[in-house]
Amino acid sequence: MAGLAGQHVAPSPDLFAEMVAGTSLCMFVTGAYEDGLPLVWVNDAFTAKTGLTAGVAAPPPVPGRASLGPLEHVLVEPSDAALAAPALASGEGGTFTMQCLRADGATYWSHVTFTPRRDVLGTVTHFLGTSVDVSAYVDERSAQLQTLAVERRQRADLDLIAQTTELLGDLEYPYALRDIAELLRSVVPWAAFYLNDDGLLHADGIDMAAPPGGRGRRHARYVGGSDADPLDPAPSAHGARETVDAVQDLLDGLVDGPVLLRLDVEYAPYSASGWLRRDLVRRVLDETGVRPGSVVVHAVGGRRQVLGLLVTWNGDEAGAGATTASVLSEPDDVRTVVEVVARRAGTAIDNARLYAREHHLAEALQRAMLPEQADVTGLDVWTYYAPNAEHAQVGGDWYDVLDIDGSTVGLVIGDVVGHDVEAAAAMGQLRSVVRSYAYELTTPSVVLDRVDMLVQGMRIPRSASLVYATLRRRAPEESDVPGEVSADESWDMEYTRAGHLPPLLLRGGTVRQLDGGGGSLVGFGFVERRTTTEVLYPGDVLLFYTDGLIERRDRSLKVGLEALVETSARITARDAAGVGEELLSRLADAPEDDVAIVVVRLPDPVADATTPSLSPRSRRWLLPSEPASIGRARHAVLRSCQAWGLPESASAELVVSELVANGVLHGWGHISLRLFDTGDGLRIEVEDANPAPPVTTDGHPNRVGGFGMQIVERLADWGWRPAGSGKLVWAKIK
Template sequence: MAESPTRDAQPSPDLFAELAEGTGLCMFLTGSYDDGLPLLWVNDAFLRKTGVPAGAQPPPPAPGRASLGPLELVLADPSSGVLAVPTLASGEAGTFTLECRKASGGTYWSHVTFTPRRDATGRVTHYLGVSVDVSEYVDERSAQLQTLAVERRRRADLDLVAQTTELLGDLEYPFALRDIAELLRTVVPWAAFYLHDDGLLFAEGIDVAAPPGGRGRRHARHVVAGDPERPLEAGTPRPGLETVDAVQDLLDGLVDGPVLVRLDVEYPPFSASGWLRRDLVTRVVDETGVRPASVVVHAMGGRRQVLGLLVTWNGDQAGVAVPGDGVAVLSEPDDVRTVVEVIARRAGTAIDNARLYAREHRLAEALQRAMLPEQADVTGLDVWTYYAPNAEHAQVGGDWYDVLDIDGSTVGLVIGDVVGHDVEAAAAMGQLRSVVRSYAYELTTPGVVLDRVDTLVQGMRIPRSASLVYATLRKRDDAAGPGEERWDMEYTRAGHLPPLLLRDGEVRQLDEGGGSLVGFGFIERRTARETLRPGDVLLLYTDGLIERRDRSLKVGLDALTETSARITARDAAGVGEELLSRLADAPEDDVAIVVVRLPDPVADAVTPALSPRSRRWLLPSEPASIGRARHAVLRSCEAWGLPDSASAELVVSELVANGVLHGWGNIGLRLFDTGDGLRIEVEDANPAPPVTTDGHPNRVGGFGMQIVERLADWGWRPSRSGKLVWAKLKQPAASLAVH
């Protein structure tokens, strides 16, 4: 068994010194930390590596560094070297990654271990250091960290662009641009949008009603002192003013940008650069507390024009004057510029698309409103009509209806459907509507009318096929008394779904008088006949009411028949509302409905009805609509059993009259039984709010809203197409006392 070595058998100190001198590891000996870590001894490896001999005094450390004898520590380095100074000062051992300086001035990274030597009292008198060159490892790790940082920055940029795209997808949100600017402040200290609508305007959202390219007003390029209306001639700069209007050049498309706009100089007061400078100085100071010297301006380009500006402040950015055009161009990081340019470009495209779509949408709505029928109010009949184009098709459709008071005793009913959901379909619908109207007033028999329509349509070469039902109602004169009135009905169908007759809880399809589509009637059209009596309901409709992708048209017609048999309403509007609530909550096509009911004064007075507590009408902007609205309110109050119908009649008369006099387009009327009173809503396309006046001087009228105020609580709000005025009738004092 081998004997363990004894102290006497230990190697001599000279042997350790010899080994330390010859090792490839860099070794050195320093004094104590309190003495400044003087370099007392180094081995050959250390001398070869650094060129620093023992006893050498290192130069003063550079800013941001600390001297550790022959070594330097980068204080900002994220490694453990940040803890070297306090560790050695406390006399502890430690291992650190430090940046070492050579005698030649070069540096390298070293992994250094400090071992303290203590005297009998425990005080540290020396440090033995052993270092290993790890420059290659540190450089590799630094490159990896840099690559990772670049990747993270790129992902953050992509995420920023994705969030911006999502915000731009909902331009109806009133603060879309404000939120995008806040997102941009993750890459720049400050950002904001300006739209070029009637001059530059700070924007938090987008006015889609503005036409593409702004409204055409320009800022002045230059002005002469004392005469702001007189343009400055080319080549005559005014002393003390910056005459290069980089912002206007950007708006006019003369430069691609981005451009640097200095905020520490003066511009002509009516120039684009001058206006932007004045607004920015105040806005940036208010938000950041810093007065910027310059900002970067990017153009938001549309298809044909610059629609606005994206302005960013990068804190300490600097500009470089480019000879030749006098425009200062930013010298900024490429990644920041790329992100801002992408967002500016996408914002410009989104704004242009939104405004173009809004303009086409308004055009389509105007065309559709112009073609909507002006329904006649027929004495002796309760008539309700409804039309709603599918919202997926830009509010343009080919469905239409007509209610015609032909000669005082004869009523014409038309409902039709042109194939398609575009402007061409709407135009074809308008042509067919005019043709049917012209023959309906001239001829009396539906089959004969449709024969004439076929002949004319074949010659007109209307590009879209169409279906329709045309019916006439004539009141008979042989009524024995109230509740005994009869109406004779004649009808013909051109490839259209059959009307329904609702009588005493039973539903019958009027499927006679059928024929081919309009324009394809090569044989004589047939006319079918029916007699209507009090309480009967006649329903004409288009396939959008029943057509669904997941079922056949026959199944949809059966569902309509079954639903109609369960209707309890005693007025045409109530019948229509029940049908819509049960069948058209999510229509996949245009929907047109005509409901005609023969009032039954005897049965209606004694039979309670459970019907939807809301009604809607679309009225043309004409004086006759005021009377129709009054009749609609009276019938609804009667159906719902509401008292004080006289007050409701007066309020709706004033609201609709205001819509006819001051509104634009058709008027929407809605009634609601809220349970504690009647609520009336009137909508038109004029966004201007109603105003209560004390009458018109030297003219009759002007007291309408005062009457409404006396009888109801009222208000208004903006709507998608204009404004909506509402009124909630005040309950009579007696009614309040009962409750």
């Protein structure tokens, strides 16, 4: 036996036949393909598995279809024969996965391998077949594929929802809802949004001007009758009319939805269901070429009520006999995605309209409360207010220039804590109170004492700081001393402060803080306030401001005040607007808070005529939309041309008068006026909130006027461009 170690001894044919017959592997031998693959031998395992024995007859052949002979008995799908037949016919054999029948009638998956046997001439005379049960593998693979498909579908759904959220994040994009509906067409054949704004309307985007609640005009509810709808493009084949307005029930919140809207029946002519059916039939037919049979309608809900509808079509055609059960039995994942998109769209629409409403309210408050500067004889006054855009154009800063009588001027600047609508409302109340007492009383400290008392009783929720000052022209007196400043060229100033930053007095290149008359914030005055006096002379400049001019995140208020004093000492302008422009250009190019400034300068005819001005060659004003602003604009141009030494003052005065007049007559909101010395002429820019461009006309028929832009065209080159929500008109004096 030791001598036989390592030698290979071929088994005898009897031993091989015994082992093959007794193996648990299903094996069989067939004849040639041309002979019909007759079963000439099977082992016990194959018979036990399939119930087939050697010599079993093949089922009757089906014309035009490939056959595997007797093996057809075990195929669940006879069409599987087409997979193996070409390889067997060519004599190549191969391995094929087939679903087979067990002897007990159960099914299983099998890997069937056909190995050809050839004679000495190379002709295939037999096939040796083996069958391996791979049901467990196929089931596991199928489960993995299903899981993978679910995961892919979930990722696609999450991606769709993410894209929807991104589209809804841009409130000003006019086609957000249209693009979302197109995204949904990856899970449903067709989708569209309808918003209930003055009745149902197909919506591509969010109408920001609609009310926040979204409810517009209600459609009529059907109360009876059977007249056919004359506007119906597809009358019911059954001649029946639906008496339940499911769409209106959804809009009214009586049902949660979704609801089925069948499009092959009639509805009342002016009902929500009837209108929606007419629009959908036309729209889906135009876009897909198919007349829809029914749609599923989901509610697009806001905080308090339904804002509109999200309509999806499942692809059925009219006349298919769809039922509520069949249409609403859409896959759970599809229905979930559509409902999530509808909810997010509703929230976004509600938020967008609520934001728009608050923004319009803030703008209305800002327009109503922005101070109106009075023109004061004998004083050069420039005022400016720049709200921080991050705060929705509304805040608590304010100023007033009050022409109390012919010889007394009231100056107020204040700041209410906060940058919201409540701060603006508190500012408006406080401004009215100060104005009332300013016209009644004369001494600043007495005015603020009265304001304290009233504010405490009104319970204004926000604290505020302010400076109130009065300027009185000195009574004229005769003087025999040559060169002495006469009394009628100087002014007496009285002021008091309520927790506000001190005004600055600029005189002869020096700057002094007027820090007298200090006291607590408005509404916290428990001690009698004090009044401080100053005498102002020609050439003096008073600067009133709020903390937005100097406050920055990277420095303290004290450091900012020091920077303001240093900057003010270097100012070379000889007019109030020039002083303000220098301050803004150096300190407030990018303000982090609202900025309010009042600059008052006592003109000095002698020094102004002999000393050159080196101030910035630009000026800006914010004017209320009222006729008095036309005169202020003319005055502003004259003073700027005088300060810059420009000779075109007469033409510039006429041009700016026409441009500002157009803004007052045809625009709305406040008017922004800017002047630029370009080196080769004067450029004028007037901006208002009306986006409509100016038009040159031949005058108004049968009435005076209408030649304004013709005058501008004769005197200047001009043009316009959109700016913000309105327009900017510019003119350059020729």
